[in-house]
Amino acid sequence: MSATTETDEPIAPPRPGVLARLIREPAAAVSLALVTLIIAAAVFAPLLAPTDPYDNDLSLAMQPPGSEGLPLGADAQGRDMITRLLFGLRVSLLMGFAAVLLGGGLGALLGFLAAFYHRWLDGPIMRLVDILLSFPAILVGLAIAAIFGPGIFSVVLALSVATVPLMARIVRGSAMVVMRLDYIEAARATGMTDARLIWKHLAPNCLSAIFVFATLRFGQVILLGSALSFLGLGAQPPVPELGAMASEGRNFLFFAPHIAVVPCVLIFIVVLAFNVLGDALRDALDPRLRV
Amino acid sequence: MRKTFGAALLALAAAMPAADALAQAANPRNTLVILREIDADNYDPPRSTARGAGEVIYMMSDTLVALDFDMQTVRPLLAERWEVSPDGKTYTFHLRRDVTFCDGRPMTADDVVYSLNRFIDPATRSPVRWRAGPVKEIRARDPYTVEYELNEPFGELLFQLTLFFASIVDRNSVERLGQNFGVQGFNGTGPYCWSTWTPRQEMVLTRHPNYRWGPAGVYQNPSPQVERVVWRVTPESQTRLAALQTGQGDVTQYIPAIAVQQLQRTPNVRMSQQQNYFWDHFMGFKVDKPVVSDPAVRRAINMAVNRDAMVRATWFGTATPADSYLNPAVTGFDAEAARLVPRFDQDGARRVLDEAGWRVGPDGIRVKDGQRATFLVYGIQTQAAQQYLQSMQADLRRIGLEMRIQMWDATVGWGRLATQEFDAFVMSYPYVTATDAFSLYFNSRNRPTPNRMNWNDPETDRALTEAQTSVDPAVRAAAIARAQRIVAENNVWFPVAREQLWVAASARTEGVRAHGIYGIALYKGLDIRLTR
Numbered sequence: 001m002s003a004t005t006e007t008d009e010p011i012a013p014p015r016p017g018v019l020a021r022l023i024r025e026p027a028a029a030v031s032l033a034l035v036t037l038i039i040a041a042a043v044f045a046p047l048l049a050p051t052d053p054y055d056n057d058l059s060l061a062m063q064p065p066g067s068e069g070l071p072l073g074a075d076a077q078g079r080d081m082i083t084r085l086l087f088g089l090r091v092s093l094l095m096g097f098a099a100v101l102l103g104g105g106l107g108a109l110l111g112f113l114a115a116f117y118h119r120w121l122d123g124p125i126m127r128l129v130d131i132l133l134s135f136p137a138i139l140v141g142l143a144i145a146a147i148f149g150p151g152i153f154s155v156v157l158a159l160s161v162a163t164v165p166l167m168a169r170i171v172r173g174s175a176m177v178v179m180r181l182d183y184i185e186a187a188r189a190t191g192m193t194d195a196r197l198i199w200k201h202l203a204p205n206c207l208s209a210i211f212v213f214a215t216l217r218f219g220q221v222i223l224l225g226s227a228l229s230f231l232g233l234g235a236q237p238p239v240p241e242l243g244a245m246a247s248e249g250r251n252f253l254f255f256a257p258h259i260a261v262v263p264c265v266l267i268f269i270v271v272l273a274f275n276v277l278g279d280a281l282r283d284a285l286d287p288r289l290r291v
Numbered sequence: 292m293r294k295t296f297g298a299a300l301l302a303l304a305a306a307m308p309a310a311d312a313l314a315q316a317a318n319p320r321n322t323l324v325i326l327r328e329i330d331a332d333n334y335d336p337p338r339s340t341a342r343g344a345g346e347v348i349y350m351m352s353d354t355l356v357a358l359d360f361d362m363q364t365v366r367p368l369l370a371e372r373w374e375v376s377p378d379g380k381t382y383t384f385h386l387r388r389d390v391t392f393c394d395g396r397p398m399t400a401d402d403v404v405y406s407l408n409r410f411i412d413p414a415t416r417s418p419v420r421w422r423a424g425p426v427k428e429i430r431a432r433d434p435y436t437v438e439y440e441l442n443e444p445f446g447e448l449l450f451q452l453t454l455f456f457a458s459i460v461d462r463n464s465v466e467r468l469g470q471n472f473g474v475q476g477f478n479g480t481g482p483y484c485w486s487t488w489t490p491r492q493e494m495v496l497t498r499h500p501n502y503r504w505g506p507a508g509v510y511q512n513p514s515p516q517v518e519r520v521v522w523r524v525t526p527e528s529q530t531r532l533a534a535l536q537t538g539q540g541d542v543t544q545y546i547p548a549i550a551v552q553q554l555q556r557t558p559n560v561r562m563s564q565q566q567n568y569f570w571d572h573f574m575g576f577k578v579d580k581p582v583v584s585d586p587a588v589r590r591a592i593n594m595a596v597n598r599d600a601m602v603r604a605t606w607f608g609t610a611t612p613a614d615s616y617l618n619p620a621v622t623g624f625d626a627e628a629a630r631l632v633p634r635f636d637q638d639g640a641r642r643v644l645d646e647a648g649w650r651v652g653p654d655g656i657r658v659k660d661g662q663r664a665t666f667l668v669y670g671i672q673t674q675a676a677q678q679y680l681q682s683m684q685a686d687l688r689r690i691g692l693e694m695r696i697q698m699w700d701a702t703v704g705w706g707r708l709a710t711q712e713f714d715a716f717v718m719s720y721p722y723v724t725a726t727d728a729f730s731l732y733f734n735s736r737n738r739p740t741p742n743r744m745n746w747n748d749p750e751t752d753r754a755l756t757e758a759q760t761s762v763d764p765a766v767r768a769a770a771i772a773r774a775q776r777i778v779a780e781n782n783v784w785f786p787v788a789r790e791q792l793w794v795a796a797s798a799r800t801e802g803v804r805a806h807g808i809y810g811i812a813l814y815k816g817l818d819i820r821l822t823r
């Protein structure tokens with residue numbers, strides 16, 4: 001299969017082989033299993049959680065892990081840590097997913113436009129991207145929270161803004177390479193509209209780069225989101241969010257360490273799993289690494 | 292790579308002796324290190340209302356009169372005695388003659404007149420100008436006599452003049468430094484003098500050598516006992532605790548509630564508590580907003596929350612559940628009004644709502660005439676507020692009320708709390724007397740802030756005016772009692788908790804006693820000594 005002869009069929013990443021290649025690597029297999037487990041836990045949280053995430057019982061406040069009926073203990077409100085973690089995971093993943101989808105989508109669009117209309121749009125778009133890149137994400141988060149008020153919406157917006165420029169650069173890079181290939185010229189010769197050309201030929205050939213970056217970024221975004229929530233900009237009480245839980249627990253670090261440590265460990269696992277999976281995906285999808 | 296590594300090693304080696312020296316030099320024999328949570332933006336008495344500013348200002352300057360540890364007795368400080376005219380409108384202060392500023396210049400009545408006039412001058416833009424009372428004129432009768440004339444009597448005046456806003460400062464320094472007074476330098480008559488300030492890190496003060504006019508009756512020593520005082524900012528509570536226990540810090544009042552009991556058991560830490568401490572947490576309701584405008588809802592909220600459990604879970608025994616609007620130890624407290632605050636009774640709360648026509652909807656939240664029983668509460672992000680609001684939220688859900696919480700960072704929070712976009716808010720505040728607290732929050736003239744409840748009741752206003760202006764103490768007491776009863780009957784607040792004041796001191800520190808004026812523990816700190 002050669003890229004230059006196929007004009008109508010985009011060169012999509014070869015689907016059947018990816019998974020097989022992915023799970024050949026033990027680290028990748030483990031991370032894939034973990035990610036699946038994490039997503040399943042978040043999706044089925046209401047079914048899995050032993051208690052109501054919002055109902056408190058102050059008599060159980062700060063019960064250590066291993067107490068009766070509380071394998072991971074209770075938080076400062078006497079709420080079961082397992083329940084809070086499951087629902088917190090949900091909020092954290094949702095925030096990450098929304099931010100990657102929103103920021104990544106917009107970034108990819110900008111990248112395609114910059115590459116496709118290289119002569120007119122590349123300069124302005126890339127300068128805009130440079131400007132966006134110069135703001136630290138936490139600072140953007142603080143500013144957005146100051147305007148809209150702290151909350152999940154603000155965090156998603158801040159994370160999206162922080163993701164746009166990165167995605168735009170990556171997509172522009174791979175799209176520029178694809179743009180120089182002959183089949184784009186050929187497709188153009190058939191009289192395809194620009195939009196169709198981008199959608200049918202340019203986008204699919206950049207998909208692996210987008211996908212790999214999105215997975216890697218997902219981990220970072222969750223970490224960043226947790227940091228923003230830790231600072232009090234994110235989820236508002238009583239909504240559980242991993243970063244916010246860690247923040248709440250840090251005041252009791254000497255007395256009830258599990259309240260802060262347990263969510264931190266979960267954040268660590270989630271971010272690690274997504275990062276390893278992202279790396280493995282890149283290896284599996286990159287044709288140059290194919291042996 | 293090897294080069295980088297070598298350079299790093301070198302840098303490390305260079306830094307080590309410095310760090311070592313720093314660790315040893317941290318607490319020499321004559322230097323008291325006070326640990327605190329945050330810095331202030333300036334140290335100009337009338338221009339800051341922050342406790343972080345006041346705690347240093349009290350050490351750098353003096354007020355005319357001082358407040359004793361009982362929080363009721365006003366003692367002489369810069370004024371050795373004073374008289375009040377029979378109509379209650381003129382206060383004559385007789386000043387001490389031995390007082391000097393840090394630069395050695397003697398203090399006279401002109402300095403007092405200048406400082407107090409600067410406090411009330413609209414150009415100074417002091418947010419607490421009202422604390423000086425309805426001033427007609429402040430004048431110097433002779434170099435050591437000041438006349439403070441009011442348009443109408445103001446029974447609170449002496450209490451208000453003990454607050455650091457009314458500190459006496461040196462006119463020359465103020466005029467020389469302008470807006471930078473209290474930022475680049477300071478010149479007061481206090482027991483310690485401004486040395487250096489590194490914002491957000493530390494403020495260094497040195498002993499005022501001439502100082503011997505400390506308030507008698509409040510402190511045993513009229514002069515400071517320590518050569519240098521370092522106010523060190525340590526934002527993380529766990530770090531402060533560690534610093535105190537390892538001897539890197541000597542004193543702090545910023546102790547996380549959960550650590551108080553542990554510190555009491557720690558052998559090298561001494562704890563001191565002030566029983567008469569007036570710093571309360573409350574939730575206020577905007578009485579003109581849907582849902583919380585219904586007195587039945589406000590009453591039900593007051594009944595539904597298990598305050599004892601909530602306060603215990605938030606402050607671990609270092610705050611007292613506030614079953615009244617004011618601390619029973621404060622001047623002007625009315626016990627009858629305290630009895631009007633509803634007791635905890637969840638079934639009763641449900642009945643109150645049922646009778647008022649609030650029916651439980653399909654999602655468990657009550658509804659009346661198409662209006663869901665939900666309200667939005669604003670607060671500044673603090674550990675305590677975060678904790679007790681969640682407890683309240685869970686309790687209110689049990690009776691079918693939905694409370695939505697929106698916490699703000701302190702940088703934007705105060706601005707948000709001045710708007711009308713919320714239905715209820717939580718806050719904590721220091722006060723000196725009942726009249727002080729109630730005039731601040733419940734006078735209709737103080738809408739929209741600090742009367743964020745929009746409480747507008749002519750009867751309350753009349754009672755507050757009488758409590759402030761009547762010459763007869765009995766009339767004043769009756770009037771402030773009336774105001775307390777009206778507010779309690781209408782459940783304008785949900786009183787949350789009364790903080791306790793604890794100060795922790797290292798083993799080498801003696802004479803630390805928690806004072807608590809305006810929430811400030813060390814006040815003038817005159818009796819503090821270091822033993823090694």
